[in-house]
Amino acid sequence: MPKIVDHDERRRHIAEAAVRIAGRHGLDRATLRDIAVEAGISLGAVQHYFRSKEELLRHVVGHLGEQVTARIMTRVGDLGDVSVLSFLEAMAVEILPLDARRRAERRVAQAFGIRAPDVPELTEPLRQGYDWVRDNVAELIRQAQGAGELRPELDAEFESIVLLAVIDGLSSDILIGVRDPGQAVETVRYHLNRLAVR
Structure with missing residues (x-):
């Protein structure tokens, strides 16, 4: 009987291998062959799912967004009934490169940002992801203003x-050692508290 392959799971497995390689060595050194070795599968198997490195990278952009969103929702769920400020802090904590996994994700995200102008296929997914996050954060801020949690005069x-x-800048600071993770979290908290109704 032929082995049943979960194709979505296989794509996730390959994307995770790409994140690990790029997180350790940078995006340019993440070849399809290296990713195949990291994933423990053949190069042909990787190419079955992704015809080119650019196609794989587009998939990784979406995969990272899904992973970070899932972690944010898990963290918020663990906190229980939270304020918008607590939600925004939880979001920042899951984006900031506070551990090896999040450092790898940030390195990959920064590499995508640098590479996107030269790889048009990356530009649109990155822009869409950023717009989605920005719009949702803005909506949360509006809701908090309506609930009297955040200052009403804020745009x-x-x-x-x-x-x-702020999150992006602090992430870079952590990666180059200008700021430690604890200072970065405290800076986000300081910034968010300035938005609150006194």
């Missing part, structure tokens, strides 16, 4: 952009 759209820029 939710701009505050969303600023928060994501």
Whole structure:
């Protein structure tokens, strides 16, 4: 009887191997052959799912977004009934490179950002992902303003952009050793507390 292969699981497995390789050695050194070795499968098996490195990278962009979103929702679920500020802090904690997994994800995300202008196939998925996060954060801020949690005079759209820029900058700081993870989390908390109604 032929072996039944879960194709979605196989794609996830390959994407995870790509994240590990790129996290250790950088995106440019993540060849399909290296990814196949990391995944413990043949190069032909990788090419069965992804015809090129660019196609694999597009898939990895979506995969990382799903992984981070799932972690945020798990963290928030573990916290129970939380305020919007607590939710936004949980979101930041799951994006910041505070451990080996999140450092690998951040390295990959930064590499995508650098490479995207030269690889048009990456630009649109990255832009869509950023827009989705920005819009959802802005909506959370508006909800918190409506509930009296955040200051009503804030511009939710701009505050969303600023928060994501703060997280992005702190992520770079952690990666190059300018700031330690604890300082980064405290900085996010400081920023979010400035938005709260006093």
